[in-house]
Amino acid sequence: xxxxxxxxxxxxxxxxxxxxxxxxxxxxxxxxxxxxxxxxxxxxxxxxxxxxxxxxxxxxxxxxxxxxxxxxxxxxxxxxxxxxxxxxxxxxxxxxxxxxxxxxxxxxxxxxxxxxxxxxxxxxxxxxxxxxxxxxxxxxxxxxxxxxxxxxxxxxxxxxxxxxxxxxxxxxxxxxxxxxxxxxxxxxxxxxxxxxxxxxxxxxxxxxxxxxxxxxxxxxxxxxxxxxxxxxxxxxxxxxxxxxxxxxxxxxxxxxxxxx
Amino acid sequence: xxxxxxxxxxxxxxxxxxxxxxxxxxxxxxxxxxxxxxxxxxxxxxxxxxxxxxxxxxxxxxxxxxxxxxxxxxxxxxxxxxxxxxxxxxxxxxxxxxxxxxxxxxxxxxxxxxxxxxxxxxxxxxxxxxxxxxxxxxxxxxxxxxxxxxxxxxxxxxxxxxxxxxxxxxxxxxxxxxxxxxxxxxxxxxxxxxxxxxxxxxxxxxxxxxxxxxxxxxxx
Numbered sequence: 293x294x295x296x297x298x299x300x301x302x303x304x305x306x307x308x309x310x311x312x313x314x315x316x317x318x319x320x321x322x323x324x325x326x327x328x329x330x331x332x333x334x335x336x337x338x339x340x341x342x343x344x345x346x347x348x349x350x351x352x353x354x355x356x357x358x359x360x361x362x363x364x365x366x367x368x369x370x371x372x373x374x375x376x377x378x379x380x381x382x383x384x385x386x387x388x389x390x391x392x393x394x395x396x397x398x399x400x401x402x403x404x405x406x407x408x409x410x411x412x413x414x415x416x417x418x419x420x421x422x423x424x425x426x427x428x429x430x431x432x433x434x435x436x437x438x439x440x441x442x443x444x445x446x447x448x449x450x451x452x453x454x455x456x457x458x459x460x461x462x463x464x465x466x467x468x469x470x471x472x473x474x475x476x477x478x479x480x481x482x483x484x485x486x487x488x489x490x491x492x493x494x495x496x497x498x499x500x501x502x503x504x505x506x507x508x509x510x511x512x513x514x515x516x517x518x519x520x521x522x523x524x525x526x527x528x529x530x531x532x533x534x535x536x537x538x539x540x541x542x543x544x545x546x547x548x549x550x551x552x
Numbered sequence: 553x554x555x556x557x558x559x560x561x562x563x564x565x566x567x568x569x570x571x572x573x574x575x576x577x578x579x580x581x582x583x584x585x586x587x588x589x590x591x592x593x594x595x596x597x598x599x600x601x602x603x604x605x606x607x608x609x610x611x612x613x614x615x616x617x618x619x620x621x622x623x624x625x626x627x628x629x630x631x632x633x634x635x636x637x638x639x640x641x642x643x644x645x646x647x648x649x650x651x652x653x654x655x656x657x658x659x660x661x662x663x664x665x666x667x668x669x670x671x672x673x674x675x676x677x678x679x680x681x682x683x684x685x686x687x688x689x690x691x692x693x694x695x696x697x698x699x700x701x702x703x704x705x706x707x708x709x710x711x712x713x714x715x716x717x718x719x720x721x722x723x724x725x726x727x728x729x730x731x732x733x734x735x736x737x738x739x740x741x742x743x744x745x746x747x748x749x750x751x752x753x754x755x756x757x758x759x760x761x762x763x764x765x766x767x768x769x770x771x772x
Contacts, residue, residue, distance in 0.1 A: 344680055370682035377681075384677035387772045388696050398681035400691065429771040449681075 294320040294343060294453065294487070299352030301338055301509075312338040313509045316352070320502075322452070325479050325486040327500030327517065329493065329532065335509040336489045340455050343487060344376045345369060357452075374402060377446030377484075381458035383438040385430040391417065391441050392426040398448040416444035420474060436467035443474060447484070454478070456488045460495055472499045493532060497521065505529045560743055563730065568750055571726035574644055574716040578651035579709050585652065586659025589615070591689060593660055594667040601675070601685045611660075618657030623715050626654055627722065647719030647726075655712055662707065666700035667693050699770035706762025710755050717751075727751050 301313040312335045320326045330336045341347040342354060345364060354362050356372070364372055377398075385394050395413035404412075417423040420440040430438055439459060446454055456475065460468040476499050478484050490496055496503050496517060504514040505528055512526040524530045589611065595601040596608040621629075627650045631641040638645040670693050678692045694701070717728020727747045735744020 346676060346679060370684060373680055373682035378677070380673060380677060382673060384671075384673045386674060386692065386696060388698060388770075397678070397683075397691070401678075401681060401683040401687050431772050445681075455680075 293322055293355075293357060294318070294485075295355040296342070297353045297355065299342060299349045299354065301335075301342065301347065302350045311509055313342075313349075314351075316509075316511055318504060318511065318514070320485065320487060322485050323479070323483060324502055325476065325488060325500045327488045327490060327496040327503035328506055329490060329496050329503055330506035331491060331532075334506045336491075336506050337457060339506065340457050340487060340489045343453070343455060344373050344378060370401075374398065374449040375451050375453065377449070377451040377454040379439065379442045379446050379454070379456050379459045381461050383430070383435070383442045383462075385438055385442055385445075387430055390427050390429055391422065391433070394430065394441055395445045395448055398445060402449065412448065413444070416447055417441075419447070419478075420444045434467075435463050436470060439463065439467075439471050440474065443471075443478070447478065447482070451484065453485050453487070456486060456490075458489055458491070461491070468495065469498070475499055493521075505532065556742060556746075560746065563743075564727070564746055564750060567725060567727040567730045567747060568754070570644055570724065571713065571716050571728070571751075571754075574647050574651060574719055574724060574726060575709060575712045577644075577648045578655060578712050578716075579705070581648065581652040582655035582659045582708060582712070583705070585656040587663055589656065589660035590663025591667065591693075594664045594693070595685070595689065597664075597668070599672070601688060615657040615660050618653070619661065621654075623650070623654050624718050626650055627718060642723045644719075644724050646722045647716065647724035651712055651715055651719065654715060655708055658711065659704070659708055662704040663701065666697040666704055669700055670696045699766040699772075702762060702766040702769065706759055706766070709758055709762070713751070713755055713758070 296316050296318040299313060299316040300311070303310045303312060316339065328336045328339060338347055342349050343356075345354075345361065349362060352362075353360055361369075361372055386397065389397070392410065392413050395416055396409040399409040399412060414423055414426065417426055420443055422437060422440055422444070425433060425437065425441075430441065433441065442459075454475075459475075460471050463471060472495060475486060475488070479486055479499075486499075488495065488500055500517050502515065503517050503520055504511050505520070505526065506512070507526075507528040512528045513520060513524065520529060521533065524533055593608065593611045593615065596604040596611065598605070598608075600608075627647075630650055630653060633653075634641045634646055634649040637649050640646050674692055674696060675688055678688045683691065714728075716724075716726050717732070719726055720729025720732055727750055731744045731747040731751075734740040734747070
């Protein structure tokens with residue numbers, strides 16, 4: 293379980309302070325696929341980076357599995373991160389490593405034996421149906437394939453949690469559905485708790501059992517996905533929904549891809 | 553033609569060997585010093601792995617001062633240092649020391665630039681998998697920028713090849729020295745031309761090989 297207690301984040305810069313998050317309280321239960329929805333610049337990318345301390349909160353505490361991780365450093369921090377896989381909007385695959393070497397990277401940094409790492413990587417590549425591409429390089433793969441490699445890499449250390457930062461924003465709608473179904477499958481089969489950052493209601497609707505809506509650094513609404521969609525409590529959510537319906541009601545059903 | 557090679561073949565062969573020994577040795581030593589310096593410089597920049605303004609500023613000064621001293625001045629100015637390191641300021645060893653000192657700051661700068669090209673998202677991803685800073689330097693920054701680093705080696709080597717012509721000043725020999733002594737001082741144009749052609753061919757060979765190697769290892 294992940295708990296955020298009164299979490300805030302202020303960026304200090306010579307041009308002045310910028311507040312990215314304020315008073316965020318969240319509880320993400322084991323087994324959840326928890327969506328965090330908001331417009332570009334709402335603070336959702338910062339929020340997800342707090343969970344594995346890629347960014348440090350300037351206020352509040354972050355509790356994971358009962359331990360306060362807010363001030364973790366060094367080895368403790370690296371152990372924590374091994375338990376939290378992460379995938380990214382632009383996939384962030386290592387271009388000079390093969391698909392297999394990408395998947396073994398998180399194992400390598402923890403010092404596993406080479407053969408054992410490769411064996412584990414092949415298992416994961418079979419899970420994402422890409423074992424035949426093991427010796428290829430990322431530049432030879434499609435976007436959807438690259439994100440599946442990134443998913444396999446994120447699972448290498450058998451994490452309990454997985455953070456997905458706009459993981460489907462760079463993909464077309466068909467590939468998006470495939471990747472989302474894969475995430476749902478991993479959640480169901482391996483019990484990996486997921487935190488899904490997205491600006492897309494369609495993404496949230498398809499995979500998330502709970503969602504939180506974030507706007508200008510504040511959580512404005514949180515609850516079961518079905519409840520939030522059926523009975524939105526905040527203006528921001530209603531606006532998101534209106535916009536979402538208008539958008540998906542277009543006759544050709546095409547989805548526009550928005551990058552942060 | 554045959555007569556020419558009978559007379560000057562051995563001289564040109566020795567010159568080629570001297571030039572290659574000077575260029576290769578000083579290139580290797582320049583990387584021994586410049587590569588760690590360049591990495592240190594890259595990781596201490598404001599968006600680096602371990603930002604450190606004081607260290608970064610001082611390194612920047614050292615690197616820029618090193619790069620701005622004309623080689624012929626440096627060659628003479630550090631003679632006491634050269635004697636201290638190799639026991640002599642003459643011959644090939646006497647030239648390798650100033651060539652190394654001249655090239656190391658240049659190497660540090662191009663290494664830093666190669667490392668700066670590495671996508672910040674890859675470094676963030678590596679952090680997210682629990683990699684330490686040292687692992688990120690070795691397994692991500694150096695690995696991902698390898699083609700660029702190889703191109704840097706080729707440029708450094710070709711520069712050193714050119715600088716080594718001035719090493720004749722301390723009696724180190726080499727093709728550049730032959731071109732100057734025979735062509736410029738004794739008006740033997742044919743020897744000068746032969747030495748210059750050898751320089752051109754060797755530079756072409758090394759540059760082409762460097763480009764080919766960089767292309768071959770680049771999987772982007």
